[in-house]
Amino acid sequence: MVTATETKKVQFEILRQNTPESEPFWEKFEVNYRPNMNVISALMEIRQNPVNVDGQATTPVTWDMNCLEEVCGACSMVINGRPRQSCSALIDQLTQPIRLAPMKTFPVVRDLQVDRTRMFDSLKKVKAWVPIDGSYDLGEGPRMPERKRQWAYELSKCMTCGVCLEACPNVNSGSNFMGPAPLSQVRLFNAHPTGSMNKDERLNTIMGDGGLANCGNAQNCVVACPKGIPLTTSIAALNRDTTVQMFKDFFGSDRMVD
Amino acid sequence: MSNEREFYWRRLHSLLGIIPVGLFLAQHLVVNHFATRGEEAFNSASHFMESLPFRLMLEIFVIYLPLMFHAFYGIYIAFTAKNNPKNFGTLRNYLFILQRFTGIFLVVFIAWHVFETRFQAAIGAKEVNFNMMEEILSNPWMLGFYIVGVISATFHLANGIWSFLVSWGITQSARSQQIATYVTLIIFLALSVVGVQALLAFV
Secondary structure (H helix, E strand, O other): OOOHHHHOEEEEEEEEOOOOOOOOEEEEEEEEOOOOOEHHHHHHHHHHOOEOOOOOEOOOOOOOOOOOOOOOOOOEEEEOOEEEEOOOOEHHHOOOOEEEEOOOOOOEEEOOEEOOHHHHHHHHHOOOOOOOOOOOOOOOOOOOOHHHHHHHHHHHOOOOOOHHHHHOOOOOOOOOOOOHHHHHHHHHHHHOOOHHHHHHHHHHHHOOOOOHHHOOOOOHHHHHOOOOOOHHHHHHHHHHHHHHHHHHHHHOOOOOOO | OOOOOHHHHHHHHHHHHHHHHHHHHHHHHHHHHHHHHOHHHHHHHHHHHHOOOOHHHHHHHHHHHHHHHHHHHHHHHHHHOOOOOOOOOOHHHHHHHHHHHHHHHHHHHHHHHHHHHHHHHHOOOOOOOHHHHHHHHOOHHHHHHHHHHHHHHHHHHHHHHHHHHHHOOOOOOHHHHHHHHHHHHHHHHHHHHHHHHHHHHOO
């Protein structure tokens, strides 16, 4: 079936970079339009035939991807100025030329692929888990009220995609701010009945280097988050928790959790 | 300057902006407003402030030290941000940027203002009174500089109150933060009127 749509083209401008140290450069591509295309299927087209708009052969564009349904966070990149997942970025909803760039808040590995290690390091630093390992069976923990579980589920949707860090003006090469995502995880695990047994440790960590106090309340994170996590509410709630913790640490007679 | 004590420096910066610097600004603008009642009223009000007991101590501990800490730590904070209004054109992002711009401008404005008034008086070159301000503000450029300075200060304080409420965990919900935006907007408008009216009284 030969129709007019088959000759329709999609214009791309991609910020490319060959090695972590080399200079980035823009390269233009043209891809045949197909209905229901997303940015990833377009990138796959370019990979099949890596020729730029001037007809010159080039290297295939590198990017990260995994789940293809906006739950893993791997395919995040800056699309037309906005950090988001390329799997859920539909061509029909984007203005052309579609400009793709890596999330430069993170070290660029190659082209659109970045290294999000710093986020996973932050999660380790704040102990974003419920510690239950021991040398004997600790038994069941306290029950969580169902309504609280539903509320906590929203915070647990975070996929460490890095979009909130890219959107934040205070996360950059000149600061070591860990960014909104790991902070919100502190709120999540401090709300868990078993996790709250270590809440003072997590609070003290985010009261340290690169922690909570670096937030400047520009509130871009909550606008950018693809999962709709109330990041700024989490930050404000942690501000209250750390205020209390600060006074407890100084005026309290001992260092009990509660 | 990023270190383990950063949390406490930031909290101190946030607190000092309100108490005592913010309170002092409000007091200063209110006392200035005596100028609208004429030269004599302004001079007697300024004389009353000048003859407060322990004036030097009050100036050092209520104004100079807190203000200098707030200013210098604020410069560091302003320059750690990488602004991105092009990609995120939300009200809060613009206010975030404006807070940093007015902060930097205020360091310049206040340094000049203190030099032109207190320092000149301290070395005995001038006397702080109605005539002094009348003379300064007779220059239209200076009047413009002072109006921008006063409005920057009232904006920086009003928006600073908003972020103080968030930074200390008082306003958490989106709704409470929204209402705090309206309340601080009113504070900004009210203080701006008070401050600019006083300036125009010298012209």
